[in-house]
Amino acid sequence: MSAQADPLAGLDEVAWEWLVHAYGSAKDVPPNLRALRSQDARVRRDALTGLNSSVTHQGSRYSASAPVARFVVELALTPDALDRENLLGFLCTLAVGLDDERLPAGVPVSEWRYGAACLEAERDSLAARAAERADHEMRPWPERELWIRNPFSGLTPSPDTVAAYDAVRDGLPRLVRFLASPRSVERARVAYLVGMFPESAAETVPLLVDRLDVEADEHALTSALVAHGLIAVPSETLDRVARFLDDERPLVRWGAATALARASATGSEPPSRPTIGTLVESTVLEDVPDLRIHDGWIGSCAAKSLASIRRWLTTDDIRDLADRLPLTSSSFNCDQLLDTVLSAAFPVTGPGATARLDHLTPVQRHVLHAVLPIWELNDSWLSEVPRVLARHGLTGTRTEIEAALATR
Structure with missing residues (x-):
């Protein structure tokens, strides 16, 4: 029996200090990568936290991100990998940053590549600056040299962003083996990861289709459904996915x-209508950490x-969504739902356009009546309600809105 290959082979050959x-x-990266192989769960957790906060800080990618991604791919692929599901999740962050920003529209990889190419053309001028x-x-000299060698730090999308994305994509043909893992959490994580790579759809969509037919775990099935929607041809998604709207599990329907x-x-x-109805119901589902x-x-x-589909929402849909504002599971979800309701009820056109409080439609009045209790409960300088309202042309104070609603 041949010895298992070292997933960190070549680690010390990378010029991390530059x-x-x-x-x-990034000279502190190698100890953290080695710690991911520790038998101590706390050591592994702390190492992954350290890497996450440094090479993918707030979703940004840096020159160290792509080399880290290549080693994490190898770590995830080892037969005795520890915390593989967390490594797969980290690979998603290395590839696309904050994944919640990639939904529901998907990864704009063509835009990233164009932006990175434009910055690459300016490498010399950025280094001079x-x-x-x-x-x-x-x-001092070491820091000066570090700045010159890494002119894209803090810029996005950049060659660093695309390099990290491609480092994970290069490993995807081997990572998809975990779609058949005996562990459902690994199947779920890799299915979701697949959805971040539309350029690989020809190879990966058939794998997702196979999972739709056999997957029993609700998290893994939900991940496969969402991934299919992100990278498959729209007509294929409509043909293959609609049957799951009748699933007894709310998460799968969502x-x-x-x-x-x-x-x-x-x-x-x-x-x-079942698609819209399911999404309306899902706005008040509990979070699934x-x-x-x-x-x-x-x-x-x-x-x-x-x-994203607000042009097809009816006035009844908008009213229903507005009535669900106080039922959302968190202020974060409430703010997002409020933004959606306002975008449907107050379609602002043109820069600087404002909504007329003296010409409110019945559905707009209904929405604002639903907003006032939310505003009252969260009426502090930290409240997002005034900022969300302003984005949709509603710049009046709460008193002014209350007065407008009192006037028939």
Whole structure:
């Protein structure tokens, strides 16, 4: 029997000291990567937390992110991998940053590649500016050299962003083996990861289709449904996914409706009434922290999906959504639902357009009546309600809105 290959082979050959993450030089990365092989669960957890906060800080990617991604792929693939589901989740972050920002529209990889190419063309001028700033601030030589060698830090999308994305994509043909893992959480994580790579759809959509026919676990099935909607041809999603709207499990129905809404938003087929109804019901589902999709914020993701198909929402749909505002599971979900309701009820046109409080339609009055109790409960300088209202042309104070609603 041959010895297992070392997943960290070549780790010390990388010039980590000249790569960067969110906190400067990436010379502290190798110890954290090695710690991911520790037998101590706390050591592994702390190492992954450290890597997550540095090489994918707030969703950003850096010059150290792509090399880290390549090693994490190898770690996840080892037969005796520890915490493989967490490694697969980390690979998703390495590839796309904050994954909740990728839903429901998917990964705009063409835009990323174009933006990265534009920045690559400016590499020399960006490096010169970095040198000038370092000289002005009298930075010591190592730090000055680090800035010059890493001119894209803090910029996105950048060559660093695309390099990290491609490092994970390169490992995808081997990672998809976990779609058949005996552990449902691994199947769920890799199914969701597959949905982040539309350029690989020809190879991966058939694998997702196979899972739709046999998957029993609700998290893994939901992940496969959402991923299918992200990367498959819209007509194929409509044909294959609609049957899951009748599933007895609310989470699976939400996953199907999410995929179907994505197909309608990118295709030409209007969403079915069951699709819209399922998403409306899902806006008040409890969060599912163990689900990787949208960080488990089911309600806010449902609201975002409804926003993507808002041109097909009826006035009754808008009223129903407004009435659900106080029923949402968190202020975060409430803010997202409020944004969706307002986008449907107050379609602002043109820059700086404002909504006329003296010409409110019946559905607009209904929505504002539903907003006032939410505003009253969260009426502090931290409240998102005024900012959400302002985005939709409603710049009046609460007193002014109350007065407008009191006037027939």
